[in-house]
Amino acid sequence: MNCKLAKNHLLATVIACAILTIQGCGTHQQKQVAEMKTITLKSADSLDVKADVYYSGYPEAPVILLFHQAGYSRGEYREIAPKLNTWGFSCIAIDQRSGKGVKDVENETFLMAQKLGKGTAYPDAMPDLEAALAYAAKEFKDNKIIIWGSSYSAALSFVLGSRKYEKVIAILAFAPGEYFEFEGRKIKDYAAEVNVPVFITSSFGEHKFWKEIFDTIPVPTKRYYLPDSAGYHGSKALWTEHPGHEGYWDAVERFLQEVI
Secondary structure (H helix, E strand, C coil): CCHHHHHHHHHHHHHHHHHHHHHCCCCCCCCCCCEEEEEEEECCCCCEEEEEEEECCCCCCCEEEECCCCCCCHHHHCCHHHHHHHCCCEEEEECCCCCCEECCEECHHHHHHHHHCCCCCHHHHHHHHHHHHHHHHHHCCCCCEEEEEECHHHHHHHHHHCCCCCCEEEEEEECCCCCCCECCECHHHHHCCCCCCEEEECCHHHHHHHHHHHHHCCCCCEEEECCCCCCCCCHHHHCCCCCCHHHHHHHHHHHHHHHC
16 A cells, blocks of 8 residues: 555545444544634735634644625534544634625624625625635645535535635535526536536535536535425535434535545
8 A cells, every 4th residue: 555545545544433432332432632713814805804724633634715695704613523532633613704604603794895885795705715725735735635515615615616726625505506607607507517526515505506517527526415304405415403414414424524
């Protein structure tokens, strides 16, 4: 086994053991050293972008960039990111300039954008996603990166992922759709240029909104999950307060184990 394969195998083993531990199905007893701190990033157009950085106890594990849905904030991931930490991933959840707040977390990036007279429509948030990726690439320079979007940011995740950054290894899109055109192109056009594994999920009734996007993705490793019940829109489908969240988590787990 060469060095690269050995390293990847070790990383997958560590993550698999962490997942088994939290499920109570394994004997792995490694202590997780997780912490969260709030920082401010700077976008290319000089907007302050507020972010929560969740550090796991596995320094070599991939970093997941967590982008929220319409009307929300980084608070969408206050419950989700710590669980991903226990699976061995570090996470960066940002406030995008298109949003307001959720889970008692106000969207500070949105407030600053309003103060400075910057646009707050869905496509206007693209520099915020780019700022998160640039920060992850710099601060976690030896780590792979996973893009995770919710609703409109799931659509933007395909724009970001189409740019083929070397460190990006996968995309998870919770309820994407053709909510807007970006620079005159549809989201499916960007999806057709993605070259990394992709996972899509949504509520049961939203399948029709992203089916064509899914069909255009050219990579062999593309997966989707639809719940047996109605389900929920966006990443909030994973919140424990929502019935059926276990099915969503199981699908996410299977995909992450497949791509790591």
